[in-house]
Amino acid sequence: MINSEPNIPSSNTQSLDAKHLEEAFAIFYAESQKLEAQQSALQEKINQLSEELQKSNQRLGILVNAIPAGVILLENNIVLLHNPAMLHFLPSLCIGQPFDIPNDWQPSIAPGEYVINTLDTEDSRPLKTVQVIRIDDGIRSYIQIQDITANITLHQETQRENRLSAMGKMAAGIAHQFRTPLATALLYSSHLCDDDLAPDMSKEFAQRLRKQLLDLEKLSQDMLHFISNRPSKTILVSARQIIDEAIASIQALFESNHVQLKIEWDVPASTLLLVEPKSIPNAIVAILENALSVSKPADQVLIQAKVESKKLILNIEDQGPGIASTIIDSLFEPFSTTSANGTGLGLSIAKNTIEAHRGNIAVENSAKGAIFKITLPISSE
Numbered sequence: 345m346i347n348s349e350p351n352i353p354s355s356n357t358q359s360l361d362a363k364h365l366e367e368a369f370a371i372f373y374a375e376s377q378k379l380e381a382q383q384s385a386l387q388e389k390i391n392q393l394s395e396e397l398q399k400s401n402q403r404l405g406i407l408v409n410a411i412p413a414g415v416i417l418l419e420n421n422i423v424l425l426h427n428p429a430m431l432h433f434l435p436s437l438c439i440g441q442p443f444d445i446p447n448d449w450q451p452s453i454a455p456g457e458y459v460i461n462t463l464d465t466e467d468s469r470p471l472k473t474v475q476v477i478r479i480d481d482g483i484r485s486y487i488q489i490q491d492i493t494a495n496i497t498l499h500q501e502t503q504r505e506n507r508l509s510a511m512g513k514m515a516a517g518i519a520h521q522f523r524t525p526l527a528t529a530l531l532y533s534s535h536l537c538d539d540d541l542a543p544d545m546s547k548e549f550a551q552r553l554r555k556q557l558l559d560l561e562k563l564s565q566d567m568l569h570f571i572s573n574r575p576s577k578t579i580l581v582s583a584r585q586i587i588d589e590a591i592a593s594i595q596a597l598f599e600s601n602h603v604q605l606k607i608e609w610d611v612p613a614s615t616l617l618l619v620e621p622k623s624i625p626n627a628i629v630a631i632l633e634n635a636l637s638v639s640k641p642a643d644q645v646l647i648q649a650k651v652e653s654k655k656l657i658l659n660i661e662d663q664g665p666g667i668a669s670t671i672i673d674s675l676f677e678p679f680s681t682t683s684a685n686g687t688g689l690g691l692s693i694a695k696n697t698i699e700a701h702r703g704n705i706a707v708e709n710s711a712k713g714a715i716f717k718i719t720l721p722i723s724s725e
Contacts (some may be wrong), residue, residue: 590628640665
C-alpha cells in the first residue's frame with residue numbers, strides 16, 4: 345500500500361535551514377555595508393574631481409579671455425564658444441553658426457596668414473596681417489587668430505636696415521664697379537667727337553659705348569632690386585611652373601656651354617606658391633648662373649625639387665670646385681665674388697627675393713661641388 349501522507353521535515357532540519365539563512369543575511373548585510381562605504385567614498389571623489397575640474401575650467405576661461413589672440417572652439421565646424429578677443433577680428437561671429445574665413449581676407453605669402461583691409465574701421469593701419477592656426481581633433485577643432493602686423497613690420501624694417509647698412513659698407517665697391525665702365529664709356533664718347541674718325545671706327549666705338557652703358561644700366565637695376573623690400577604683387581602660381589620658367593630662361597645657355605641641366609621632380613602638380621610671378625624664377629636663374637659659371641663642359645647641374653612640411657625645397661648642386669672657405673660666410677653679401685666679370689649682386693638679390701617671400705636660402709660644399717638649398721612656403725589656398 346502507498347503512503348499518501350506528506351513528508352514533514354524534522355525539527356533538526358528546520359533549525360539548520362534557519363541558521364544557514366541567518367548566516368546568508370549576515371553576509372549580505374556586511375557586503376551591503378562595504379558597498380555603501382565604497383559608494384560613499386566614490387561619490388566623495390567624484391565631487392572632489394568635479395570641484396577641481398570646475399576650478400580648472402574657471403582658471404582656463406580667465407586665461408583664454410585674457411590673451412590677446414582670438415580663440416574659437418568648433419564642433420563639426422560649428423562655433424561652440426569663443427573668447428572676447430575673437431570679436432576684434434570677427435565682429436559678427438555668433439555661437440551656433442558655421443565658421444569660415446571671411447571672403448575679404450586676402451591670403452598673404454606664408455600659409456595661414458591673411459591680409460585684412462581696415463580702411464573702413466578706426467584702425468590706424470590700413471592693412472593688418474593675421475595668422476590663423478587650426479588644430480583638428482576628431483569632430484572638434486581649435487582655431488587661434490592673432491595679429492602679427494607688428495612682427496612683420498619689425499621684420500621688414502630689420503631687413504631694410506640691414507640692406508641700408510650693407511649699401512653703406514659697399515659704397516666703395518659701388519664706386520669701383522661704376523668707375524671702370526664709366527671711364528671706358530667716356531673714352532669711347534670722346535673718340536666719337538673726333539671729326540677725323542673713320543665711319544667704320546665710329547660705328548665700332550658707338551657699339552662699345554652702348555655696351556658699357558648697358559652694363560651700367562644693369563648694375564644700377566641690380567642695386568635697385570637689392571634695396572627693394574617686400575613683393576608688391578603676389579599671385580598663386582604652380583611650383584612646377586615657377587621652376588619650368590627658370591629652366592626655360594637658362595636652358596639654352598647650358599646647352600651652348602655643353603653643361604647638362606637635370607631635374608628630379610617630387611612635387612605634386614597641385615603645389616601652389618603665393619609669389620611674384622617673375623621674381624622667384626629670376627632668383628633661381630641667379631643660382632643656376634652661378635652653378636654654370638663654375639661648370640666645365642660635360643659637367644652636370646642637378647636640381648632636386650621636393651615638398652616637405654608644407655614647404656617647397658629646391659637643392660641645386662653643381663660639380664664645380666666648391667665655395668672657397670674665405671667667402672662662403674659672405675657669399676650672399678653684395679660684391680662678394682671671385683669672378684672677374686661678375687658684380688657679385690646676383691646672389692644677394694636672390695637671397696633678398698627669397699627672404700621677402702618668407703623663404704630661406706643656404707649654401708654648403710658637397711663631395712661633388714656646392715649645393716644651394718632654397719626653401720619656400722607652400723600656399724594652403
